[in-house]
Amino acid sequence: MSTTIAPQPGIMEIALYQGGASHVEGVSEVVKLSSNENPFGPSEAATEAFRRASYELHRYPSTDHAALRRAIGEVHGLDPERIICGVGSDEIIHFLCQCYAGPGDEVIHTEHGFAMYRISALAAGAAPVEVSERDRVTDVDAILAACTPRTKLVFIANPNNPTGTMIGGNELARLAAGLPEQAILVLDGAYAEYVEGYDGGAALVDMRQNVVMTRTFSKLYGLGGLRVGWGYGPKEIIDVLNRIRGPFNLSNAALATAEAAVRDQAYASKCRSENSRLRAWLAEALAEHGVPSDTSTANFILARFASQSEAEACDDYLKKQGLIVRRVAGYKLPNCLRITIGDEASCRRVAHAIGQFKGGAR
């Protein structure tokens, strides 16, 4: 082994990302409720656009993503010039860290925040700073108190993953207004589409110079496998991010499929209301079995158990029935399991199995 070939500082502190499991040894009929995917998949219009793109595989894709940005702009009432598209919103998070944080800088994320913030901060050589939440809810005062002259980025997922909780517009505005001058507030709206009437923070972006919003096609639009996300922010910041964006970061197929998906708001709306209905049903069913959860605004619920060992025993029990949910000890929630809202049959199966587990049928 060479002693002089070494990665950049921070890289070796990154633990390899653990994705949601999708197989159970010896069980063929599994229901995957571990990655917050849309159980109904993408809209038929999106699938059709993907099929059509297969005839253009020899062509290089657009570098400026103009058609997709225009579609997003029309649907959300946003200026396409201030939209950037990436390989999932993960790539936008990465661009932000690479462009705005480096050695000596601090990147704030919340206690139970999404793993990518820490990974991207470390990849950029910056120091991730974890700030406590209040009963699994983003705590604006704690974040403001943690800011220093070195704070460059503050990441908030709203709704948050894996807690499912969110904070309101006044709190977001107070946070943006209270940050030190050199810091950018990033509002990760991966689950914003699930909240009726919520703009993901777009209006706050328009009102200020220090707020960026990220969004994704991976959740409500059912395109996690395609890898498309986007960001919306002040023109100056979007121009900076575009400098490090690979010119062909999104494929023809990704661009065309995402455009068709965002234009099919009738389907998006159907998925949103089905999710709300089943989420309310599942939360209540679990509560009746003695498993509480915070009111979720996303497409999953965070089920709380009495202890880590009970949560793990329940996870094992579910797994034996082919029901794959997510352990979240890595998010400092060892006594919880995150359960994606599946279709009606899956929700019923999960509720039934957890009822059996709690009833002592182990």
Ligand SMILES: *Cc1c(COP(=O)(O)O)cnc(C)c1O
């Ligand atoms: C799923 C998720 C994303 C989306 O990631 P993509 O790269 O767009 O698939 C972003 N942030 C949070 C909090 C998420 O849970």
